[in-house]
Amino acid sequence: MADLVLILSILVATMRAATPLLFAGLGELVAERSGVLNLGVEGMMLVGAAVGFAAHAVTGSFVLGLLAAILAGAVMAALFALLTLRLLANQVATGLALTIFGVGLSALxxxxxxxxxxxxxPAALWPGLAHDSPALQQVLLLLDPLVWLAFAAVVAVDRFLRRSRAGLTLRAVGESAEVAHALGTKVLRIRFLAVLFGGAMAGLAGxxxxxxxxxxxxxxxxxxxxWIALALVVFSTWKPWWLTAGALLFGFVTIAQFQAEAFGLSFSPDLLATLPYLATIVVLVLISRDATRLRLAAPAALGKPFRPSD
Amino acid sequence: MTNLPRRTVLAGALAAPALMTRAADAAAPLKVGFVYVAPIGKAGWTYQHEQGRLALQAKLGDKVKTSYVANVSEGADSERVIRQMASDGNGLIFTTSFGFMNPTIKVAEAFPKVKFEHCTGYKRRVNVATYSARFYEGRFLAGLVAGHMSKKGVIGYVAAFPIPEVVQGINATLLGARRANPNIKIKVVWTSAWFDPGKDREAADTLISQGADVLMNHTDSPTTVQVGEEKGVWTTGYDSDMSPYGPKTCLTSTMMIWDQYYIKRAGMVLDGTWKSTDTWGGVDSGMIKMAPLNKAVPAAVAKELEIATNAIAAGRYKPFVGPVVNQAGKIAIAAGQALTDQQILSMNWFAQGVEGKL
Structure with a gap:
């Protein structure tokens, strides 16, 4: 029984640690699938965190706090979209600037x-669920609604990208803006919405x-x-379920490391902390080594600005 | 001099007469500057220094004019801020983070008339003094309370990096807790970050799941105390009184009180007796103080804490006194002997009873 509780607590802690990474990663994944690389995730998260906390402190409502954070992230993303999509600023430089701006703005x-x-x-937002089983109780006590929302968002984004017409269009824009444009797709509008979604999710993550x-x-x-969320998007080769796996793996590595330390085993925490970045570099090397894989994985138009010809 | 920005030159030129006239005109207030590494907030390391500044201003009134710059990152940016303060006519400048050490020395060499005080560093000059507190004395006392309150005999310790200051705190906690329970254990988890609330949370959750029923932390966020409050697990705070973060479960906190030191040192500059010194104050000087106890702490424990506090303050008892055995089973402190300050400052071993690797 003690073992079951321990395993459950590791599982729960892993899911909890993965949740902010999932929100931010999913948002960035959608933006990148539309062909826009936004390196401002950290800045948008910070602004979301500050605005969310402030809105909750002022109104006393968690829902309003979360909504305010989503809105704040989206506003930051809109600024990024204006600069990169409309004014054709360099996406990498603008994204980095957005992070630096977000750090200062959130502090203010x-x-x-x-x-x-x-x-x-509170985790106890689950009406009607009896806390009969101690194991179940543990899970319910430790997981708040946002954890479940994050995993629901994975399913939703995955279905959207693979099964819906809008998702197909979004992917087409990310593969070749010129072709999509020639077919009459409003490339800039779709990218704008995708970037906005990315910002909203980053705000929620914050x-x-x-x-x-x-x-x-x-x-x-x-x-x-x-930054970890950004790395995970590449690590996942732009697929929601792999992103989930990556976020859980990353959460698990941290938790497992702490558990092992508390048991008296030793790890190099520095090495473990570099794992997601190492994994990202490995994935980048692998997919760029092979042209076919590259075509299958990375959105072909990622980071390329697009100016409608007419 | 030619490379200095115009504003600095002007400020320096304006400040120079002020410096020269101070000796003659006692009424001109001494300007005292403080450099903080973090925002002041509502609790924590920087908050305590700010309390010291306010106490100094309140005590000396018109004789001093204090100011601060908060949230100064360590390194090159701090040098700019310290230099600006020196050229603005501050006669005494407190730099309150370890990472300000080299910038402080550098600026001090360029401003020989300005007095500098660096907190937690070890480099001194004629016009640079250092000061710090015996944080481990507070840890010993917190450990004593924790040892009494732990039912399972396991204390969980969320720690950032294995540097001597942190290692001292862990060993002192164990030795304090042993006064209450000779079989007590401390489980240590390293987060490898001074400030990462998320990691603190994961570490605290882990320690709870492994049976720790009192949590302590040596990181810069109040997260551990918050997690304790959420899960109904005892905690002890650090830096400030952390009970606002854990009203029901925070047992006590090790507080760092700089008020008297700041008042004394500013007074010395005013009456011309200031000298570069190295101060390491503990419970005796009031630099380390325990926050009011949680109501849940039994009166007998409170009494024992009071006796131990008085004994340490009077110098009758030292936390690091033998016999203490290290993790390898070898004698680390011989029976009846106390560690010297130098031995404490270079501590790089864990006592037996600490579960964790250095």
């Missing part, structure tokens, strides 16, 4: 709330941290999770 917005104690999103996972606002509280 969050100033009155820095370090204010808060209680997190609020997941500041309202649920570590309920507080402190500058730079995302601590690089936006």
């Amino acid at each position: 917005i969050g100033l009155p709330w820095a370090g204010v104690p808060a209680t997190g999103l 609020a997941d941290l500041s309202l649920a996972y570590t309920p507080m606002w402190v500058e730079n509280m995302t601590a690089g999770r936006g």
